[in-house]
Amino acid sequence: MSRRDSYAACPRAWTCAPLRSPNRWPLPCMEAAGAAASLQTMLDATRRGGTVVQLGILPRDAVSISLSELGLRELTVFGSQRFETELDEAVELLAEHKFLAEVISHDFPLAEAEAAFAMALDSTASSKVVIKVGALEA
Incomplete structure (x- = not known):
């Protein structure tokens, strides 16, 4: 497959994610862990x-x-403030x-995480679903 064929049909094909590119994620990439290594992974994984x-x-x-990749690959980085004092x-x-x-409708032990995600997908049966991890499971 040629490079031209590997891009999605788009008037600006150089900004579209390759159809067959397992090492580049489509845009936008979102870093939500708050760890430098995670941000570096997002910068490395985001396509030109x-x-x-x-x-x-x-x-x-x-x-x-x-x-260095910001300029070389023409990446755009946006910051977003999730919360500062709202959590307190x-x-x-x-x-x-x-x-x-009562906002928490269900809680599951970590061993039942798959069932927890299934429940969370059903908004008619749940509101907030919690997965208890580690010492919190007791």
Whole structure:
């Protein structure tokens, strides 16, 4: 297959994800873990002309990532603030108003994660589904 044939039909084919490219993810790529290694993986995996959205909250300390590919591959990186103080406020609200805990409709042990995801997909039967991991399973 030629390079030309490997791209999706698009007026600007150089910005489209290759149809047969297992080592490049389609755009946009979203980093949500908040780890420098995860951000580097997104930068490495995003194809030429692609976009990376930084959702994860990286540490305040300096992190080491390679930025040379931003210009070489014409990548666009956007930052997005998920929350800053909202989490503290949410925890306070849950503590003050016990009825809000009813938002969690189901909880599953880690061993039943597949069933948990199946339940979460059914919005008629669930609202928030929790998978209990590690010491929290007790």
